[in-house]
Amino acid sequence: MSITYQEALNNYQPLERREPAVETLSTEELLQQYHPDHYKDAATTLQVGPNRGDQCHHQLADMLQADARIDEADLAGARTRQTDVLVIGGGGAGCAAALVAAKAGARVTLATKLRLGDSNTVMAEGGIQASVEKDDTPQAHYQDTLKAGHFHADKELVASMASDAPEVIRWLIQQGMQFDLDKFGDIMLRRAGGTTADRIAYYRDYTGLEMMRVLRESVKNSNIEVLDYSPAVELMSNQSGRCAGAVISNLKECTFELIKANAVIIATGGIGRMHLNDFPTSNHFGATGDGLVLAYRLGAKMLDLDSFQYHPTGLAHPHHLAGSLITEGIRSAGTYLLNSEGNRFVDELKTRDHVSSAILKECTEGRGIQVGDQATGVWLDTPGLELRNPGLIAQKFPKLVQLGKKCDIDLTTTPLLVYPTLHYQNGGVQIDKNGLSTVPGLYCVGEVSGGIHGRNRIMGNALLDIICFGRRAGAHAAECNRRPGHKKISIEHLSSLRRNLTMAKMPMEQKGPMLFPECAKFEDDSDYDGLHKNRNRKISTT
Amino acid sequence: MPKRVGLEYINNPQFTNIDAMENLIEQLVTVTINGKEIKAPPSLSTIQALWYAGYPRVQSVGCLEGVCGSCRILVRRAESTEVTMALGCQTLLEEGMEVNFLVFPTPTHHTYNLEEIPNSWEVQTEFHRIFPEAVNCRSCNGCNKSCPKDIQVKEGVALASKGKFQEAGELFVECVMCNFCMTACPEYISPNHVGLFSRRVTAYFHTRPSNLINRLEVMRKGELKIEIDQD
Numbered sequence: 001m002s003i004t005y006q007e008a009l010n011n012y013q014p015l016e017r018r019e020p021a022v023e024t025l026s027t028e029e030l031l032q033q034y035h036p037d038h039y040k041d042a043a044t045t046l047q048v049g050p051n052r053g054d055q056c057h058h059q060l061a062d063m064l065q066a067d068a069r070i071d072e073a074d075l076a077g078a079r080t081r082q083t084d085v086l087v088i089g090g091g092g093a094g095c096a097a098a099l100v101a102a103k104a105g106a107r108v109t110l111a112t113k114l115r116l117g118d119s120n121t122v123m124a125e126g127g128i129q130a131s132v133e134k135d136d137t138p139q140a141h142y143q144d145t146l147k148a149g150h151f152h153a154d155k156e157l158v159a160s161m162a163s164d165a166p167e168v169i170r171w172l173i174q175q176g177m178q179f180d181l182d183k184f185g186d187i188m189l190r191r192a193g194g195t196t197a198d199r200i201a202y203y204r205d206y207t208g209l210e211m212m213r214v215l216r217e218s219v220k221n222s223n224i225e226v227l228d229y230s231p232a233v234e235l236m237s238n239q240s241g242r243c244a245g246a247v248i249s250n251l252k253e254c255t256f257e258l259i260k261a262n263a264v265i266i267a268t269g270g271i272g273r274m275h276l277n278d279f280p281t282s283n284h285f286g287a288t289g290d291g292l293v294l295a296y297r298l299g300a301k302m303l304d305l306d307s308f309q310y311h312p313t314g315l316a317h318p319h320h321l322a323g324s325l326i327t328e329g330i331r332s333a334g335t336y337l338l339n340s341e342g343n344r345f346v347d348e349l350k351t352r353d354h355v356s357s358a359i360l361k362e363c364t365e366g367r368g369i370q371v372g373d374q375a376t377g378v379w380l381d382t383p384g385l386e387l388r389n390p391g392l393i394a395q396k397f398p399k400l401v402q403l404g405k406k407c408d409i410d411l412t413t414t415p416l417l418v419y420p421t422l423h424y425q426n427g428g429v430q431i432d433k434n435g436l437s438t439v440p441g442l443y444c445v446g447e448v449s450g451g452i453h454g455r456n457r458i459m460g461n462a463l464l465d466i467i468c469f470g471r472r473a474g475a476h477a478a479e480c481n482r483r484p485g486h487k488k489i490s491i492e493h494l495s496s497l498r499r500n501l502t503m504a505k506m507p508m509e510q511k512g513p514m515l516f517p518e519c520a521k522f523e524d525d526s527d528y529d530g531l532h533k534n535r536n537r538k539i540s541t542t
Numbered sequence: 543m544p545k546r547v548g549l550e551y552i553n554n555p556q557f558t559n560i561d562a563m564e565n566l567i568e569q570l571v572t573v574t575i576n577g578k579e580i581k582a583p584p585s586l587s588t589i590q591a592l593w594y595a596g597y598p599r600v601q602s603v604g605c606l607e608g609v610c611g612s613c614r615i616l617v618r619r620a621e622s623t624e625v626t627m628a629l630g631c632q633t634l635l636e637e638g639m640e641v642n643f644l645v646f647p648t649p650t651h652h653t654y655n656l657e658e659i660p661n662s663w664e665v666q667t668e669f670h671r672i673f674p675e676a677v678n679c680r681s682c683n684g685c686n687k688s689c690p691k692d693i694q695v696k697e698g699v700a701l702a703s704k705g706k707f708q709e710a711g712e713l714f715v716e717c718v719m720c721n722f723c724m725t726a727c728p729e730y731i732s733p734n735h736v737g738l739f740s741r742r743v744t745a746y747f748h749t750r751p752s753n754l755i756n757r758l759e760v761m762r763k764g765e766l767k768i769e770i771d772q773d
Contacts, residue, residue, distance in 0.1 A: 115646065117719075118604045118612060132757045142768050159768040166757045173749045176656055176742025178711075187751040204715065209609050213719050214745075217738055221653050229601070251600065284610075285603045320585040320634070324607060398716065402608070406632070521598035 002363070002370040003340045005317065005417065011342065012415060014383035018336055021344040025361075027354050034357040034364065036277045036310055036420075037455075043306040047504040048497075049296050050438070056305035059274050063289060064296045064305075065501065066512035068494045069233045070247060070256065075491070078247075080258040083109040083225070085477045086246060088232045088291065089267035091119025092208075092463065093446030095215040096470030097265045097435075097477070098224045099175075104478035108224045109259060111248050113231035113268075113286050113515065117216040120269050120284045120447065121466065124208025125327035125399060126192070127200035128172075128467075129460035130165035133189055136197035138162045144195040145461060148351045149426075149454020152304065157452045157469075160433040161461070164468045169201055172467065177214045179203050190332045192459035194351035200460040205327045205399040207463065230257070231290060231515050235264065235298045235442070237493055238486035243298060243442035245489060249515075260489055262481035263441050265473050266291040267466075270425040270447040271308075273517045280323030281422040282314055285520075290513035291448040295429045297497050300437040303450035304427025309457055312337075312355040314421025316377030318407055323421045326380060328352070328459045330397060334388060338379040338415070339367040345378075353456040356420040369417060377419035386412040424462065426453050435473030441481065443473040571637040588630040588641050589613055602643050608632040608690075611720030614644040627688045627722050647721050650732040654739065662747040666705040669743075673736055676703045678729045685723035685733045691716040695723045695733045702740045708748070711741035 003011075025033070032038055044058040048065055056064065085101045087094045090112030102108045112118070131141045141162040146153055169187070173179070179201050180188045189198040203210040219226065229251040236258065238244040245260040268291030272283025281287070296302060313326040331337075331348045337355070339345050339362045346358035359378050362368055368376040386393055393411055394401060404411040428450030435443040446466040453461060501508060516522040570581040575592060582591040589606070592599045604612030613630030620638025630643065654672045659665055670677070676699055685695035694713050701710035714737030723733040760766055 114600075114604060115612060118610055122610050123605050123607055130754075132751075132754045134753070134756070138761075138766050138768050142770075155770045159770050163761070163766075163768050166754060166761060169754055170758060173745050174656075176738075176745045178741060178745045178749065179751070181749065181751060185749075185751055186753040206609075206715070209718065213717070213738060214742060216719070217735070217742065220649060221655055284605050318585065320587070320590070399609070516600055519593040520600050520603065521593075521596070522600060 002366050002368045002376055005369055005371040008340050008369040008379070009414070012379065013342070014387055014413065016384065016387040018338070018344050018384065021346050023346060023358070027350070030357045030361065031353055034360040035353055036279065037307055039277055042277060047506060048500040050299050050301045051296070051305065054302075054305065057276055057308065059276050060271060060289065060292070060305055062510060063274070063293050063512045063514055065506050066293070066510040067501065067508045068297070068497065069511045069513075070491070071494065072491065074256050075247065075258065078256045078258050080260060081109065082260045083107050084261065084481065085109070085263050085265065085474070086111065086259050086261035087265045087267060088246060089119070089269060089446070090114075090116040090226070090228070091267060091269055091446065091466070092121035092211055092215060093466035093470040094265070094267035095219050096467045097267060097443075097445055097474035099215070099218055099222065100471045100474030101478040102222050102224050104475055106478035109227065109261070110219065110224055111227040111230040111232060111246070111259065113229070113290070115228045116219060116226050117212045118284065118286060119212065120272075120287055121208050121463070122212040123282070123284060123325065124211070124463055125205040125325065126329045126459045127190065127202030127207045128169070128463035129192065129199045129458070130169045130201055130464065131162070131197065131199055132166055132169070132187060132201070133198060136199055138165065140196055141165065141199060145458060146454065148194040148458040149456050152454035154451035156433055157431070160472070161452060161464060161468045165464055168464060168467045168471070171471065172211065172214070175214050175218050177203070177211055190329060191349065192332065193328060193349040193355065194458050200329075200332070202329065205329055205397045211463065232294060233513065233515075234491055234494070235294050236260070236489050236491055237298060239488045241299070242440040242486070244486045246294070247491065260486070262483065263443065263477040265435070265443040265445060265477055266295055266429070266448055267446045267470065268448050272422050274514070276308055276422055279310060279420070279422040280314060282311055282323055282325035283422070285517065288514040288517065289425070290515060291444065292428060293513040295437060295439070295442060295444055295448070298439050298442065298493055300439045300442060300444070301430045302428065303430045304455060307426040307455040308422065309352055309424035309426055310356040310420035311423035312352055312359055312420055313380055313418040315403065315407070315416065316375045316419035317371045317417040319371070319374045321403070321406060322375060324403060325421065325423070326400060326403070326416065326418060327397070330380070330382065330385070330400060333385060333392060333396065335385040336381040337418070338381050340369045341367060351456050351458065359418070359420055363419070371417065375417070375419065377417040379415035380418045381415050382411040383413050383415060424457055426450070426455055426457055431469070433472065434476035435469045436476065443477055445469040445473045571635050573635050573639045573641060575641045576643055582635055584635045584637075586635055588615060588633050588635065591635055602630065602646070606631045609718050611718035612646065614646065614720055614722060616642045616644060627690060629690045629720065632690070644725070647725050650724060650735050651730070652732055652735055656742060656746045659743070665707065665743050665747065669702065669705070669739065673731065673739070675729045675731045676736055679703070679731060680729065682728060684726035684728065688722040688726040690720060690722065691718065693717060695737070698737050698740070699731060699733050702736050707740040708744045711737065711744050714738065714741060
């Protein structure tokens with residue numbers, strides 16, 4: 001039986017040394033028995049679309065096979081814009097793609113659901129991978145990535161990413177991004193779980209914030225047209241099935257707009273706010289998997305839709321902050337994970353899927369720490385790290401220290417309770433090394449794409465992935481799509497979608513893409529401001 | 543088949559499930575948000591409180607972790623006449639608290655392109671051309687008081703005006719670009735953009751890591767190519 005939080009806290013002793021864990025299960029056995037991807041009934045078989053017959057998480061399947069939000073009638077009289085390259089999504093991948101396409105001379109429009117920069121990128125903490133140390137090589141980066149993804153990734157994509165990495169860091173510095181440097185001005189590196197070399201470049205534990213504020217400033221000082229509060233609700237195609245733009249919902253004016261484009265780059269991120277398997281998430285409010293739905297409907301092939309990453313160290317207590325991410329950097333710096341008996345139970349620097357499964361195993365087998373009936377978890381032994389490396393936490397992890405303050409916990413003397421949190425979508429839209437999907441004219445970059453990380457991503461490869469493939473797609477879209485506009489543009493693909501859904505006897509009640517988590521109550525009155533237009537709603541619950 | 547421990551999170555208000563949120567057994571407090579009275583548990587943030595009480599809200603919601611700067615609020619606490627500025631996702635409810643969400647302001651009027659600064663000798667001149675108001679700071683302290691991250695904004699602007707861009711940038715490490723200081727500044731200095739400019743020129747002109755440069759040089763010569771094993 002798990003012991004209570006208070007009991008565990010009383011038993012806890014900060015110790016400088018602890019014995020390494022003795023693990024009895026192989027990674028494969030551990031994943032099979034404890035990883036949420038393998039929960040009974042987690043996956044279902046897709047009934048319609050390009051991946052018909054493939055396995056997919058059932059919550060995502062519901063969205064991929066949902067009805068569209070619009071039909072032809074909604075577009076009558078809608079305002080139309082024309083651009084060369086339309087980027088959907090305003091995170092790191094979208095900004096990188098837009099900047100590179102604009103620099104190459106294309107007219108670029110960037111439409112984003114919330115504000116520019118509202119994304120998972122801004123929340124990324126750990127860092128970005130690039131082999132720059134002299135005893136490290138792009139080849140080792142490539143092999144570590146493949147191995148951590150259980151040899152399931154597309155080798156050409158991984159090779160492209162690993163060999164682009166040093167140039168990506170240079171490009172970011174040229175945008176004005178800072179990295180932590182040693183006294184000689186060299187980039188400092190730390191190690192990701194499951195890798196063979198120190199390869200993570202970082203800026204404190206604010207790597208994503210630093211990256212995003214710089215890229216946003218770069219975009220705002222360019223000639224890129226930015227449409228905020230403008231989620232895409234459907235793609236459009238021309239007579240030959242080539243992607244030719246998108247329909248966006250202008251939330252401020254409550255209207256639909258058509259954006260015709262020679263090429264479309266989807267960079268909408270992941271699915272954390274779908275709360276798969278009822279897990280909390282580390283993800284941004286807007287991470288509802290919209291791009292997957294848009295691309296799937298237009299016929300883009302997907303990969304690994306049953307594979308997701310649960311980050312080992314989400315905060316478990318206090319419960320109002322549950323799910324908040326605690327960077328892997330803290331384990332990389334040497335912090336242990338402890339069960340209720342005060343023992344290490346896993347090599348903390350194994351891959352994320354392994355460590356998460358090990359935590360779930362401890363909790364399932366009664367060696368977790370229980371807080372009321374709200375949460376269970378294991379200790380992140382930051383006081384032990386403080387004993388071994390005094391001052392390191394304050395110096396290198398300001399965001400974590402802030403989180404500690406919010407929890408009213410002094411990390412140097414009290415451990416944090418952690419539990420896996422839904423973090424990343426390993427699969428996504430199948431792309432080539434230019435980010436091009438199987439639909440002509442449609443690019444997908446960043447978390448929405450698949451094939452780069454296999455079935456498990458290592459720390460630091462997400463920030464690399466978004467910039468690497470964002471830049472590639474931006475360059476390719478600007479270069480290869482200079483032909484004049486399309487003859488006829490429509491949303492005709494929705495007719496066949498609806499026909500297929502009907503023939504497969506799928507329920508048509510749900511509409512996609514999801515756009516906002518349920519708590520935003522977007523479906524009730526499409527409100528954007530809050531508090532102004534909800535006259536028909538119950539006002540208070542008490 | 544393991545027990546699904548994830549389900550124990552059903553009471554987690556980060557959840558999108560409102561019914562689950564209502565199961566929270568806690569003493570409720572009464573607060574006023576944008577003029578509406580709301581009763582909600584004190585462990586919720588102002589944004590969570592709106593959702594809890596059934597008000598839709600999309601605008602001003604972002605990362606929910608205090609790093610995106612979207613959820614700007616004005617707060618007046620019970621028994622106090624002082625109005626403070628804060629981030630809505632980081633502010634937990636207190637009995638009698640009054641909260642107003644602020645619309646995100648229009649973007650700054652300052653524009654610049656790093657590539658148009660010819661070299662590092664010209665940065666200071668360019669800075670005063672791009673941010674002519676920076677020298678007009680009257681030390682009103684509005685920026686420092688409005689900063690939800692307790693950044694020494696005013697001091698940063700003063701350092702940048704003197705050409706000490708690296709030192710100025712260091713003060714803005716925690717800046718989330720919420721633009722509170724921009725709203726507060728009577729001289730239209732846009733202090734946060736001064737901070738970000740300072741940080742960007744520091745990287746653009748002075749970050750020259752030899753380990754990275756060496757690696758790029760070796761790769762430029764065509765070495766360290768990845769061999770894709772086909773099996």
